[in-house]
Every structure is written in C-alpha cells, then in structure tokens.
Amino acid sequence: MSSDRTRSAILAAAEKLYADRGFGDVTLRDIVAEANVNLAAVNYHFGSKDELIAELFVTRSLATNRERLNELKLAEEQGGGRAPIDAILHALVGPPLRGCLGPDREGSTAARFMIRASIESVPPIRRIKNREVDHLRKFIAAMRRSLPGRDDAELYWGLHFALAMTHHTIREKERLTKLSEGQCDLNDVDAIVDRVVSVSVMALTAGQTPAKKASVRPAAVHGRLTRQDL
Amino acid sequence: MSSDRTRSAILAAAEKLYADRGFGDVTLRDIVAEANVNLAAVNYHFGSKDELIAELFVTRSLATNRERLNELKLAEEQGGGRAPIDAILHALVGPPLRGCLGPDREGSTAARFMIRASIESVPPIRRIKNREVDHLRKFIAAMRRSLPGRDDAELYWGLHFALAMTHHTIREKERLTKLSEGQCDLNDVDAIVDRVVSVSVMALTAGQTPAKKASVRPAAVHGRLTRQDL
DNA sequence: TTGCAATTCAAACAGTTGTATGAAACTATC
DNA sequence: GATAGTTTCATACAACTGTTTGAATTGCAA
Structure with a gap:
C-alpha cells in the first residue's frame, strides 16, 4: 500500500x-x-485533469446526496412511510444550502468549491450532474406518497422550483447581497432554508382545497431537524 | 463608411x-x-475575443431588458403609476422566458446563445451581468409602489426567487424534460410564465392578511399581455 | 488618375496547455 | 542485501491559443 x-x-x-x-x-x-x-x-x-476535477466533484456531491437521503429517510420513518411535504423539501434543499452558505462556511474550501462548480459548468462536472436524475426521482417518489392527489407534472414543477431557488441562492448570493444592500441576510441559513421550503410548499399545494392545504405543516415549525440528526 | x-x-x-x-x-x-x-x-x-463575446451578449440582453421595461411601463401606466404585482413580475420574467423557450425558439440561434450564456459563465459575460443590478432596481422600485406595506427584504427575496425560477427553467429545460419524462411541457411558454409569476406572487404575498391577499389578481387572468403589446 | 485611408490577408509570434517518456529514487518483500 | 514494484522526477513533446505584423488589396475622394 x-x-x-x-x-x-x-x-x-x-x-x-x-x-x-x-x-x-x-x-x-x-x-x-x-x-x-x-x-x-x-x-x-x-x-487526466478532467478525472481529477470529476473526483473532486463526485466526492462533494456524494456527501450532499447522502445527507439528503438520510434526512428523507428519517422524515419518512417519523411519518410512518409518508413524510410531510415540507419535510421532504427540507431534506432536498437543506443539505446543499447548509453546505454552501452561512458564516462558518465562508472559509470552507469545500463550500467555495461547490459554489464554483455551481457557477462555472465545465464538461466533467456537467457529465456527473446529468447522472443526478436517479437521485432526484427518489424525492419525486416521496412527494407522490406525501401528496397522493397531485398530478405528477405538478410534483416535477415543485421539485424543479425548489432546486431553482436553492441553486440560484448559492450561485448569486453575492449579487443578492449587493442588490439588497445587505438587507437580505445570507448568513442565516436556517431562515433561508425555511423560506425556500415554504415557497416550494406553496407552489406544490396551490389550488388545493383549503382543507387539504391546512393539513400541511408550515416549514418554520420543522426547524428541529438540523445537522445534528444526520 | x-x-x-x-x-x-x-x-x-x-x-x-x-x-x-x-x-x-x-x-x-x-x-x-x-x-x-x-x-x-x-x-x-x-x-479581442472577449470583446466579441461581450458585444454578442450585450446586444441580446439589451433587447431583453428593453422588452422588460416596455412591459413594466405599460403596466404602470394602466395602473395609474402603480402596477399590480403580478404584472410587474410578468414584465420581469416574461421576456427572458419567451426569448429562450418555446417550439419556435428551438432553431433560434439567439435563443440558444442566451441559454449557453446562462449555463456557462465566462468572464466577459459575468462582467456584464454584474452591471445588471441597476436594471433590477427599477423592478424593486415598482414592487415597492405595488406593495407599499412589505419590507424591502421581502421584495428582494421575491425578485430573487422569480429570477431563480426563470433562469433555472432556461438552464435546465433539457433536464426537467428528461426527469419528468415529458410530463412538464416546456413548449407552452405562456403557461410557464404564468406558473413562475403565480409562485412569485405567492412568495411575495405570503403572510399578508387575507383581505390584502385577495386583492392580488391571479397571474392567469393576466395572459392578455403578450409580445404583441411590445 | 492619383493619393489616402480603411480593410484584408498570409504568416509568424510568443506563450501556454495537458500529456508522455524514461530514468532515478524509493519501499517493501524475500 | 538483492529484487520487483511503485512512485517521483526533470524534461520534452506536440498541439493549440489569442494576438501582432507588415505587406497587399480595396474603395473612395479629389
């Protein structure tokens, strides 16, 4: 050896x-x-150089995906095989946001590397991202169990928008800070996660009957589940 | 000459x-x-090569920004200086989405170029994008007039999420089609615009009193305003 | 037609890039 | 301590990059 x-x-x-x-x-x-x-x-x-880049990115994104699935599994177990929709979304967007944002992450090489990988899209990284579909399907499946009435297309759009807000916040955190002149606090990661989750839940449950809508737990009360649980 | x-x-x-x-x-x-x-x-x-790329990108994004401001101006005039929030968001996200999506845009070089510029982030383009802040401030100002009660931070987050959904849909349209196995129709641009606008409105008006919330026109009824008006 | 500026052209420049090579140094096993 | 396999090293390679040069050509005005 x-x-x-x-x-x-x-x-x-x-x-x-x-x-x-x-x-x-x-x-x-x-x-x-x-x-x-x-x-x-x-x-x-x-x-080769590309294989070096690929190994770096695979390592980091495997870690994120593992976190996601752990949190999803936990939520589904707690819900008896059917996790509340906000918990599912929390499991989806929490790990990447926590991984890339927050004051303690400022100096983290891993965090800044993942932000770079999110902004610049080089071939070896793009290839790996394209294989991520299978991973996302697990979240679609969980969402289907959580919201049995919804059209599949609605679930896809909801997941798509959740990832949109997540990645765009990571990519453009600098610009949002500048645009808002510091009024948007990019350091309060938990608040950002709750914000993304709650908008995503709204996107997914819009058009539902008020009765069904009321059964969705607001994202804010879900704050118990943080890194310590994983 | x-x-x-x-x-x-x-x-x-x-x-x-x-x-x-x-x-x-x-x-x-x-x-x-x-x-x-x-x-x-x-x-x-x-x-230089970079100046060539810059000129290409400036031309295209000036066109988009012009469309945006035209539509915004129209909406504010119709509303007596205070456009409804969904019309403002429609003016923000409509032009780039219409410019990059839809069946007729498939063969458009301009559209595919702007998608590329959205995916890959080369230095000359990044420099130009960083100057976009002033342009976005005009939309923040309009949103402030439209929703006088809201905190500025909320407006910034709403705008941020609207752009997130817009750009992520443009960037990842291929992947969303693949993930959803065609169940998300990326060709029905008007429906996508309405979807993005309505989620953005929800993000911006969440937590409002029901009375205020009800005063917001749903995005779908705003469909009159399309390219012909510009 | 002449003269002058704008444009085009072939060729070379200067530098950088990722990769390959073959010898040297090291390490562990017998 | 010899041997075999692994790892390091200096160096060269071959190709490609954006840019520059200076001469040739063109187009237009006087």
Whole structure:
C-alpha cells in the first residue's frame, strides 16, 4: 500500500485553487506548485485533469446526496412511510444550502468549491450532474406518497422550483447581497432554508382545497431537524 | 463608411458556434472559418475575443431588458403609476422566458446563445451581468409602489426567487424534460410564465392578511399581455 | 488618375496547455 | 542485501491559443 500523501495533496491543492480562482484559469502547473509535487503526478494518480476535477466533484456531491437521503429517510420513518411535504423539501434543499452558505462556511474550501462548480459548468462536472436524475426521482417518489392527489407534472414543477431557488441562492448570493444592500441576510441559513421550503410548499399545494392545504405543516415549525440528526 | 459585411459575418458565425458548442471549445479559428473571413479580422473589428463575446451578449440582453421595461411601463401606466404585482413580475420574467423557450425558439440561434450564456459563465459575460443590478432596481422600485406595506427584504427575496425560477427553467429545460419524462411541457411558454409569476406572487404575498391577499389578481387572468403589446 | 485611408490577408509570434517518456529514487518483500 | 514494484522526477513533446505584423488589396475622394 502506497502512501497517498501525494494524491491527497493534489486533491487539496486543486480544490483550494479551483475554489479561489475558478476552473477557467487554474492549470495543472498551478496545482502541482501549490501541492509541492511533480507535474507528472497528476496524470499518474488521476489519469487526466478532467478525472481529477470529476473526483473532486463526485466526492462533494456524494456527501450532499447522502445527507439528503438520510434526512428523507428519517422524515419518512417519523411519518410512518409518508413524510410531510415540507419535510421532504427540507431534506432536498437543506443539505446543499447548509453546505454552501452561512458564516462558518465562508472559509470552507469545500463550500467555495461547490459554489464554483455551481457557477462555472465545465464538461466533467456537467457529465456527473446529468447522472443526478436517479437521485432526484427518489424525492419525486416521496412527494407522490406525501401528496397522493397531485398530478405528477405538478410534483416535477415543485421539485424543479425548489432546486431553482436553492441553486440560484448559492450561485448569486453575492449579487443578492449587493442588490439588497445587505438587507437580505445570507448568513442565516436556517431562515433561508425555511423560506425556500415554504415557497416550494406553496407552489406544490396551490389550488388545493383549503382543507387539504391546512393539513400541511408550515416549514418554520420543522426547524428541529438540523445537522445534528444526520 | 465601411461595408461591415465582415463584422456582421463574424458576429453571426460566433453566435451560431457558441450556441451550438458552448464557449469552452470554440476558437477564433473556428469562427473565422465559419464566417469565411481572415483570422486577423476579429482583432481588427472587435479588439479581442472577449470583446466579441461581450458585444454578442450585450446586444441580446439589451433587447431583453428593453422588452422588460416596455412591459413594466405599460403596466404602470394602466395602473395609474402603480402596477399590480403580478404584472410587474410578468414584465420581469416574461421576456427572458419567451426569448429562450418555446417550439419556435428551438432553431433560434439567439435563443440558444442566451441559454449557453446562462449555463456557462465566462468572464466577459459575468462582467456584464454584474452591471445588471441597476436594471433590477427599477423592478424593486415598482414592487415597492405595488406593495407599499412589505419590507424591502421581502421584495428582494421575491425578485430573487422569480429570477431563480426563470433562469433555472432556461438552464435546465433539457433536464426537467428528461426527469419528468415529458410530463412538464416546456413548449407552452405562456403557461410557464404564468406558473413562475403565480409562485412569485405567492412568495411575495405570503403572510399578508387575507383581505390584502385577495386583492392580488391571479397571474392567469393576466395572459392578455403578450409580445404583441411590445 | 492619383493619393489616402480603411480593410484584408498570409504568416509568424510568443506563450501556454495537458500529456508522455524514461530514468532515478524509493519501499517493501524475500 | 538483492529484487520487483511503485512512485517521483526533470524534461520534452506536440498541439493549440489569442494576438501582432507588415505587406497587399480595396474603395473612395479629389
């Protein structure tokens, strides 16, 4: 068994540089300089530059997906196989938002890397994102169980909009802060999650009868379920 | 006055190639080959590759912004200086959605170029997008007039989410079609616009008193205002 | 027609990029 | 301590990039 000190030094250096400067202008030579390893080490350990990027992104997004499914499973167990819709959405949007936002995440290389990956869309990352459909289908299935009456199309739109708000908030947090002149607090992650969840629930339950509508727990009271549970 | 046949041939060729293959792997040599002009013509007419990209993007996004402001102005005039909130949001999200979606837009180079510009984020385009804040402030001002009671932060979040749904729908239309197995109709642009507007209105008016809430016209009845009015 | 500016052109430039090579250094096993 | 396999290293490679140059061509005005 080899000491993979070189390997992980490359991973760490690459993640840091990509997080700081984006994929566009970081070369292999920048990475090996930061990692204090030889240029040929990247191709030796990863095969190619793209495979290095892919490994970085897969690692981080697997972690997010795992968090999501844990939280979903927990919610479904608590609901006897049928989780409330706001809990499902909370499981969907909470992990990426918590992973990328918040004051403690400011210095996190992983967070800034994922934000970069969300903004710039390089080929190896795009390829991986396209395989994410299966993962999302699990949430559609849970939503179907939670809202048995709704058309499937409505569920897809609801999930789509939930992800829209999530990713756009991550991508454009800087611009929203600037536009709102600081009036939108991008550091209060729990509040943001609740906001996204509650709008998503509204999108999904609009047009429902008042009786059904009232049975949906508001997102705010769901705040118990945080990172500690995962 | 010079015949700018070369200039516009470059613009057309560049837009087409960027639309088809993305910014990542289109070189100046590809562009001049497509345009049947000399390599040096790009630098002669535009100064640099980045300035060419910038000019392409500025042209298209100025058109969108003009449409937006026209529609906003019309709505405010009809409302005596105070447009209904759904009309404001319609003016915000309608133009980009109509510009990029719909069956007739499938073959449009301009549409596909703007989708690319939305997916890949190259430096010259990012620089331009960052100047968009002033444009958005006009919509915040209109929203403030429309919903005088609301906190500014709420208005910013509402606008932010409206743009989130708009851009994410444009960016991920392919994936949503795939995920929903065709059950989400990405060709019915008017329905999508109404959907985005109505969710945005809900986000903005949540927590209002029922009396105030009822005074908001549902987005669907606003469908009269389409491209013909602009 | 002459003269002048605007435009086009072929060619080269200067730099960077990811990758491959083959020898050297290391590590663990016998 | 010899050996075999793994890892590191300096270096070269081959291709591609946006940009520049200076001469040739064109178009227009006097």
